[in-house]
Amino acid sequence: MSESVDAFAKRARAWLAENMPQVDPARPPLGDRGDGAAWRRARELQKRLYAGGFAGICFPREHGGLGLDVAYQKAFDAEAFGYEMPLILNIPTFTICCAALLDAGTEAQKRQHISAALRGEEVLVQLLSEPSGGSDLAGLITRADRDGDRWVINGAKTWSTSAFAADYGLLLARTDWTVPKHEGLTMFLAPINAPGLTLRRIRQVDGSTEFCEEFFDGLRLGDDAVVGAVNQGWEVASRLLFHERRAVGHGSEFASGRGRQRSEDALIDFFALAEAAGQADDAATQDKVGRVFARRMVRDRLVDHVSWALRNGSLRPAAASIIRLFHSDVTCLEVDTAMEITGSSGVVDDDHHLLKVGERYLSRQTVALGGGSNEMARNVIGERVLGFPREYAADRGVPFNQVRHNERVRS
Amino acid sequence: MADANTSEMALFVSTARAFLDKHASLDQVRALHAEDVSFDPQWWVRAAELGWTSLLVPEELGGGSVSGDGLKDLARIAENLGHTVAPGPLHPVSIVLAGLADADNRDQHAGTIESLMSGAAVAAWAVDEPDRPFSPRQPNVIATPTTDGYRIDGVKDRVEAGAESALLLVVARGDDGPRQFLVATDAPGVTVLPQRSLDLVKRYARVRFDKVSVEASAAVGSVAQTPALLDRQAQIAVVLQCAELVGILDTVLDMTVRWALDRHSFGRPLASYQALKHRLADMKMWLEARRAITDGAVEDVAARKPDAPLTVSAAKSYLGEHATTIAHECVQLHGGIGVTWEHDLHLFLRRITLYRSMFGTPAEHHRAIYALLRNAGTAA
Numbered sequence: 001m002s003e004s005v006d007a008f009a010k011r012a013r014a015w016l017a018e019n020m021p022q023v024d025p026a027r028p029p030l031g032d033r034g035d036g037a038a039w040r041r042a043r044e045l046q047k048r049l050y051a052g053g054f055a056g057i058c059f060p061r062e063h064g065g066l067g068l069d070v071a072y073q074k075a076f077d078a079e080a081f082g083y084e085m086p087l088i089l090n091i092p093t094f095t096i097c098c099a100a101l102l103d104a105g106t107e108a109q110k111r112q113h114i115s116a117a118l119r120g121e122e123v124l125v126q127l128l129s130e131p132s133g134g135s136d137l138a139g140l141i142t143r144a145d146r147d148g149d150r151w152v153i154n155g156a157k158t159w160s161t162s163a164f165a166a167d168y169g170l171l172l173a174r175t176d177w178t179v180p181k182h183e184g185l186t187m188f189l190a191p192i193n194a195p196g197l198t199l200r201r202i203r204q205v206d207g208s209t210e211f212c213e214e215f216f217d218g219l220r221l222g223d224d225a226v227v228g229a230v231n232q233g234w235e236v237a238s239r240l241l242f243h244e245r246r247a248v249g250h251g252s253e254f255a256s257g258r259g260r261q262r263s264e265d266a267l268i269d270f271f272a273l274a275e276a277a278g279q280a281d282d283a284a285t286q287d288k289v290g291r292v293f294a295r296r297m298v299r300d301r302l303v304d305h306v307s308w309a310l311r312n313g314s315l316r317p318a319a320a321s322i323i324r325l326f327h328s329d330v331t332c333l334e335v336d337t338a339m340e341i342t343g344s345s346g347v348v349d350d351d352h353h354l355l356k357v358g359e360r361y362l363s364r365q366t367v368a369l370g371g372g373s374n375e376m377a378r379n380v381i382g383e384r385v386l387g388f389p390r391e392y393a394a395d396r397g398v399p400f401n402q403v404r405h406n407e408r409v410r411s
Numbered sequence: 412m413a414d415a416n417t418s419e420m421a422l423f424v425s426t427a428r429a430f431l432d433k434h435a436s437l438d439q440v441r442a443l444h445a446e447d448v449s450f451d452p453q454w455w456v457r458a459a460e461l462g463w464t465s466l467l468v469p470e471e472l473g474g475g476s477v478s479g480d481g482l483k484d485l486a487r488i489a490e491n492l493g494h495t496v497a498p499g500p501l502h503p504v505s506i507v508l509a510g511l512a513d514a515d516n517r518d519q520h521a522g523t524i525e526s527l528m529s530g531a532a533v534a535a536w537a538v539d540e541p542d543r544p545f546s547p548r549q550p551n552v553i554a555t556p557t558t559d560g561y562r563i564d565g566v567k568d569r570v571e572a573g574a575e576s577a578l579l580l581v582v583a584r585g586d587d588g589p590r591q592f593l594v595a596t597d598a599p600g601v602t603v604l605p606q607r608s609l610d611l612v613k614r615y616a617r618v619r620f621d622k623v624s625v626e627a628s629a630a631v632g633s634v635a636q637t638p639a640l641l642d643r644q645a646q647i648a649v650v651l652q653c654a655e656l657v658g659i660l661d662t663v664l665d666m667t668v669r670w671a672l673d674r675h676s677f678g679r680p681l682a683s684y685q686a687l688k689h690r691l692a693d694m695k696m697w698l699e700a701r702r703a704i705t706d707g708a709v710e711d712v713a714a715r716k717p718d719a720p721l722t723v724s725a726a727k728s729y730l731g732e733h734a735t736t737i738a739h740e741c742v743q744l745h746g747g748i749g750v751t752w753e754h755d756l757h758l759f760l761r762r763i764t765l766y767r768s769m770f771g772t773p774a775e776h777h778r779a780i781y782a783l784l785r786n787a788g789t790a791a
Contacts, residue, residue, distance in 0.1 A: 271785055280785075283778065290728070290777025293784055297725040298704045305703030315699075322696050329696070381695050382688035386668055389683040 033210035039165035042086035046120030064115035085257030095247035097124035144173035185233035245320035318384035435497035459530025486654035493658025503535035554583035573616025
């Protein structure tokens, strides 16, 4: 007889109180994805969850999870609110990489990597984008060539989230240059700390260093590293992209724990902001802040609505992009509203210590670029949800070695 | 059980749809307008026979719903009305019935409930007042106690179907706070003046109460209960508006998507231009968001959740802001035909614009959310 959601929640409540640290609002937990200590802490917390039998609630039992419905995960999230959780493992390890491995990996890959991730022993990332191209992912030029019974990887990847803290990366490389771009790609599971791979961190406008770039000079992989089939890597990449769209908007059942995953996205306290700016009783400010709260409520309902519609098939899988696009919409509204209320305190440091609002504003567009740009999301919604004609593409159906593409960029 | 419910529900909705397609088409809406008629009372009796007026009334008073969740069923009806911006007093009658059904003296009003359910009588909620924002709890109309009842004085306006109603549920200020009273529109001292609206068939009225006497039994709900009743009625009013807007926007976007696929310029369908595709993609996002928050508001109000006022205001403000944007974008994508009387788009735009500002503007609901959360001391 399976345990009811209520009974599960009750058991989780007791276990959390006994085993997980409570968040101290005065000393918020490490959440900076660019900080190695935050990743060590996340692994440690994940180990505790696993030991307590609360890891991987929606992952299958044979891969180390609990094999339960999303209702159990939601109940757990509600109980776990206020506790320190390994939130940075949600994206991309659990919600994107493990979710796609579940769809496309071999039984051995699932048993090894999903289980290790759930035990807190492995962090997985995506190695997809390249310096030579952003939105045109399938036009990538990192190559995997056959050498005896091994694959040899040469090329460069960029914008890989948290790769410096990872053990493995899902690496998309070109294995056949004589066929159209989507048909010559293969997905590999590549160890990050291996000879032939050099990793460098990217510094962003807001000072964060969570993103990395990797250079491959003869990294050697075996056939057991192939995810899915050779030259069918685009199918696996599509699963990654699907899961990413859902995950970015908080719509994945594989995420555990609620709350902001990036410290710089820490909930802007609009009441405190309005007070500090002397605008708490100003009708126009109340209108603007009320709009932000309304939009957040709409976002939460939209995530539930679209996630449900994706599960029951009433919306096509591409509709996950709606969540992705809305996430950008609500975040931009938050950032813009904060900036507007803060006035000059956001641009010149004064007694109110609100310069952080201006600093956040400078990296406003990250949310409209990460996980595929807003423009790509709109293309997807237009073409694959509304069914409009595809954009003209000069490379459609053309063997990749005859397509014009950017030269490999190395610095 | 769930399956039986689902198929019964599907039948209920498809029957409503068939009735509306046959008797409330866009052509019929235009015809009513041409004849300067808001709705045909016989049409409303037939709508009532389909069960639309019984959904918020408990079974012991002769009401009942298909799914067991009357508000959810009613929202589906409102959504279907939206597909053809249908006429009729579904909103005012439902709001009044919601108040009567919840009132602690509802048994005294069983006769009124019955006549409203049958469609024989129409009633409207007289809540707004001239030159004032929607504020049900702060009426200026006064109810003064008399020896055997109350005397009502003051002016209400924007009363939907006021001139078509036999009864009004009037919000008035009593000695101990706001109260509600049922007042017959033909009672001595009541003057009803029609008000034009943007909609082709929805009519409103300004109602003057000049020393209007009502018996004590005309009161709906006790002093203590009235604020909660007013909140509930306001929530029902807003979620029905939002549900109807969901239906309206589905129709408007469907029309526009079809147009974008069929209409060719420079040898290509409009829908193949990325600049237009992206605008329609945004509209699709707003459309799903508006359905999600409306379903959430219906659910919270139906279950009487503590968060209901927040969700309702979020729905009303989000739809208020985005429904008009979607409608104007759809007009723009249609080109010149979209601004003609001949094209149906304006029928939808009219009601969308009307609803944007009734029962609270987006800004008013934003401020309400701010106040609720500030008082609760939490951030959403």
